[in-house]
């Protein structure tokens with residue numbers, strides 16, 4: 767009998783994880799110092815919170831904040847995708863096991879709940895500091911196989927207008943799409 771895949775397991779793991787987190791968050795918010803007998807305290811739950819800069823992994827164009835809950839085989843984590851204001855417009859739960867991995871999109875009341883958790887990290891300045899730490903030595907991927915976020919074509923870096931945006935959540939544009947989007951920058955004099 768073969769092991770269930772991550773795709774088969776992700777929903778169940780997600781449900782269990784969010785339920786654990788809610789128990790801990792509830793206790794934390796009511797000022798309970800001891801936490802849950804089995805789960806511990808909210809502040810101690812999870813292993814790390816950091817920022818994964820764009821291009822850290824192959825084909826990963828968008829950076830995200832990573833709240834890692836468990837490590838090893840298997841591991842799981844939440845990924846928060848934000849704009850420059852650090853508002854998580856998209857949150858995903860990931861269940862990963864060696865070369866396998868599956869995501870579960872967080873939505874509905876859970877989305878609101880996970881944004882509360884993210885706010886907690888933001889209030890402690892953690893969001894800003896992990897972002898700064900990840901980006902201080904960051905440079906945009908120079909991989910010439912980048913594709914345009916607008917039209918999907920492979921970007922020709924010989925074209926001076928083409929380029930990969932710097933900083934959080936900016937886009938890679940081919941020369942044509944760049945000129946469409948910023949027509950005013952034409953030097954015509």
Ligand SMILES: [Zn+2]
Nearest residue numbers: 914917940943
């Ligand atoms: Zn394009």
